[in-house]
Amino acid sequence: MDELLIRPMTEPDLPAYKALRDAMLAGHPDAFTSDAETEMQRDLASYRSRLPSGTDSGTLFTLVALIGGRIIGALTCEREARRKVAHMAQLVGMMVSDTHHGRGIGRALLADAISRLQASPELAQVTLSVTASNRAAVGLYERMGFTRYGRLPDAVRLPDGRRLDKDLMLRRLQA
Template sequence: MAEPSAPSIAPRIDCQIRLMREADLQDYKTLRDGMLAGHPEAFTSDARTELLRDAESYRGRLSGGDGGANLFTLTAWLDGQLVGAISCEHEARVKVRHVAHIVGMMVRDEVHGRGIGRQLLQRALMLLEGEPVLELVTLSVTASNHAAVRLYESCGFIRYGRLMGAIKMPDGRLVDKDLMSRRLR
C-alpha cells in the first residue's frame, strides 16, 4: 500500500464579506440546503425539513430579524457566488442579553480550508465586540469536526462542555457537540 502524500496547503482566498441582504435570501437557501445535505452531522436542522422551506422563511436571519433576536448574518462572496455564511443571535431577556450565539457557520466544500471560515468568524467577532451590551459569545460544534474546533480555539474560544448525543442521525447514530465560549470584553 502506498504511503499517502502530505496534504497540500491551499492558499488563502480573500473574498467579499458583507451583511446578508434581502436579495441574498435565495442564494442563502441554496447554500444552506447544500450544506445540510452534504454535512448532516454538522447541523441540528435536517436537510429534508429545511428543503421544504422557501427562501423568504430566512428573512429572520437578516440584521435585526426575528424581532431583534438575530443580530446579523454575514455572507462571504467569491466571484459573485455565495460561498459561506455565519449568523449571530442573542436574546432580549435582561439577564442574558449580554450573551450572543454563533449559529449556522458554513463554507462551501470547494473552498473549504482556504481561510473563508476564519474571515467570517473574525468579522463576526469584530461586530460583536462593537456591541456594548455584549460580553460573551457561545457556539456549539460537532465534536468530531476537528478543523472547526481548531479554528474556534485559534480565535479564543474555549470548550466548556460536551453534549453527548446532541444529534440523533436518521440511522440512529448519536453525534456529540462541543459547547464553546469566548469573552468579548
C-alpha cells in the same frame, strides 16, 4: 483570482443563501442540527428571520462570504431579548462551500463577526455549539479564541443510528 468579500446579508441574497444552506445540510448531516429534508421544504420568506431583526434581539446579523459575486460562505449571530442574558450572543449556521474549504474563509467570517460583536460594549461573551468530532470546526474555533465549557452527550441522533456529542464553546468579547 477574485477577491473575497465579507458583508452582511440582505434580502436579495436569500435565494443564494438558501441554496448554499440546503447543499451544506445535505452534504454535512453530522455538522448541523437542522435536517436537510425538512429545511428544503421551507419557503424563502422564512429566511427573513436570518436578516437583522431591527431590535436588540433575534438575529443581530448574518454575514455572507462572496467570491466573484457568488455566496460561498455564511455565519449568523443571534441574541436573546431577555434582559438577564442580553450580554451574550450566539453563533449559528457557520458554513463554507466544499469548493472553498481550507482557504481561510471560515476564519475571515469568524474574525469579522467577532469584531462586530466587540463593537457592542454591552456584549460580554459569544457562545456556539459544534459537533465534538468536527475537527476542522473545533480547531478553527479554538484558534479564534473559543474554549470548551461543556459537552452535551447524545445531542444529535442521525437517521443511520449514530449519536453525536456537541461541544459547547465560548469566547469573551471585551478585554
